[in-house]
Amino acid sequence: MKSSENALRQNPHAVREQREKNLEVAIGRQVRELRKRQRLTGADLAAQTGLSVGMLSKIENGVISPSLNTISVLAHALKVPLVQLFSGYEEERGCMHVKAGEGVEIERAGTRAGHQYSLLGHIGSNNSGVVVEPYLISLDDASDRFPAFQHEGIELLYMLEGRVSYRHGDKSFLLEPGDSLLFDADAPHGPEELIELPAKYLSVITYPQAR
CATH class of the missing domain: 1.10.260.40 (lambda repressor-like DNA-binding domains)
Structure with a gap:
């Protein structure tokens, strides 16, 4: 931690x-x-x-x-x-190892009881010009409705457990274990319907590094 x-x-x-x-x-x-x-x-x-x-x-x-x-x-x-x-210079490259259960819990807009966001790692200043934020998102509360998220960058979802109807813009996608969804995060997006709980998926967000 x-x-x-x-x-x-x-x-x-x-x-x-x-x-x-x-x-x-x-x-x-x-x-x-x-x-x-x-x-x-x-x-x-x-x-x-x-x-x-x-x-x-x-x-x-x-x-x-x-x-x-x-x-x-x-x-x-x-x-x-x-x-x-x-030749003797080898720049240290960022690397982070997070053990199971040690991800940093993040409070995001729309976070409710039963909705857990765990940041799995973070590398600061780097030569790639981009920031990558990997999250493990766990959902186990069917009663709460999600507001739409909207932020800069590209986001990749990979479904691990459960079934979720996920909206991006004006389209909805059924996500089941093994499914993935890659999209421009500048459009409104978020789980529209929690079909089978508990649900769990990886969310990897990338965006330009601040200069």
């Missing part, structure tokens, strides 16, 4: 700064390893590149972010392709 809540509070600016720091460290490590492999001292490499010994030390220790021109000069002096200085 705590890992899910922490991810939801993730600061995208802090994540970006950490990525940049990881890249600086990776480049510096590669420069140092290649220099030592070629039996060059810091002074030797500094002389070949025109950098000061102090500047080279900062680069090797990941203290500063070298310009692309400086990286190119270092690669030439070390006799390796420029891209090799980036």
